[in-house]
């Protein structure tokens with residue numbers, strides 16, 4: 327079969343075209359991956375997110391049930407299909423949107439913090455290995471300063487937005503591909519730091535160490551460990567121990583985790599925050615594709631995690647996107663009209679997690695949505711339109727988006743309530759540290775209004791930044807002390823699986839509304 331792939335600059339303009347010969351019944355998503363296209367396979371190719379939309383101008387296969395769910399009859403007739411669902415059954419011509427393909431580049435930024443350094447100095451790189459974002463910091467090991475930072479999207483996103491879909495892909499035979507993918511990303515990120523440094527300082531930094539802090543799944547995929555037992559209950563990791571080796575004269579350290587869901591990123595963040603320096607109760611809330619939370623009750627660490635899914639980071643939302651330039655992050659709704667703010671102040675391309683939260687809160691305030699997540703009659707059946715893209719597509723919030731949000735927020739708030747129940751002394755003020763992709767930009771008022779966070783903790787929430795990266799930086803600068811702290815946290819941390827709480831199901835169902843808690 328012959329497939330012509332057209333990379334589209336916009337709806338009408340072809341930027342690049344290539345022709346490939348493939349066997350019959352090949353999946354279109356497989357073919358596009360082979361050709362280097364970075365479509366977003368948020369649900370891992372299960373046909374449940376609608377993010378891998380393409381237009382087959384000629385030779386489209388019969389629509390599947392999933393495709394019928396995502397497209398109208400008219401769109402199906404025009405050739406719209408999901409790349410993960412379509413099999414090549416005849417010669418065809420496929421149009422792939424350029425904007426999606428370039429998502430990775432859009433989010434990459436370089437940030438210079440400090441350039442105090444000396445040619446004799448040695449450097450290390452701290453890395454926060456996130457499911458969505460990779461954050462890098464170049465550290466002068468002599469003076470302990472961070473001299474460059476760099477962030478980029480994890481290009482494994484094209485294999486699924488959350489850890490469960492990535493593990494599914496790995497267990498279906500793509501482990502080696504996923505390992506190569508993340509290895510390449512790390513090399514690229516480190517090179518970006520070095521290049522930037524060299525441009526500014528006139529010489530290349532001499533690197534001796536890399537410290538990586540990541541969730542347990544990402545660390546498995548990086549090391550090529552099997553995820554067979556990690557992906558299914560009782561979720562057994564190959565290891566969560568600290569791992570160290572030397573490669574090309576550079577010492578590589580992967581920081582230790584505590585369990586399948588309380589990984590090295592959380593332990594690194596706790597080590598940096600040092601909750602146990604006093605007995606005041608504190609809570610770390612790391613909100614991303616998974617919600618991880620750890621309570622320090624003055625004596626011990628108690629941790630749990632909630633499988634929120636990608637909705638709070640814009641995944642599984644019909645017009646959702648990551649926190650890239652153009653993502654709507656704030657919404658003001660007055661009556662039936664809305665005003666939006668986007669990252670970078672450019673034309674809107676979609677809605678990210680904080681935008682979704684802010685929009686739902688505004689819809690509630692304006693009685694366009696009720697506490698059970700039902701739109702009022704004033705809202706069209708197709709959903710509430712927030713804005714329009716430059717190509718005229720409406721960025722809207724639909725019934726299904728509200729349901730996805732309710733599932734995600736219910737998981738998170740149930741987890742938080744479970745940990746709050748463990749506090750003996752309710753009179754003491756609980757300090758809450760917000761971290762993770764959504765956590766640091768969380769609109770706290772909207773989170774309380776929609777029932778994502780209990781109102782009891784509202785006044786004591788503070789953004790804590792990227793605590794995982796800060797912990798890795800601290801480890802580079804002071805490995806002995808940080809190692810001791812990490813070991814003592816791992817020894818005094820108890821994981822309380824949320825699904826083993828006898829009230830879990832009852833609480834989860836009770837929180838499937840937009841009522842304040």
Ligand code: FES
Pocket residue numbers: 366367368369370371372373374375376377378408409410411
């Ligand atoms: S619908 Fe194709 S990747 Fe989700």
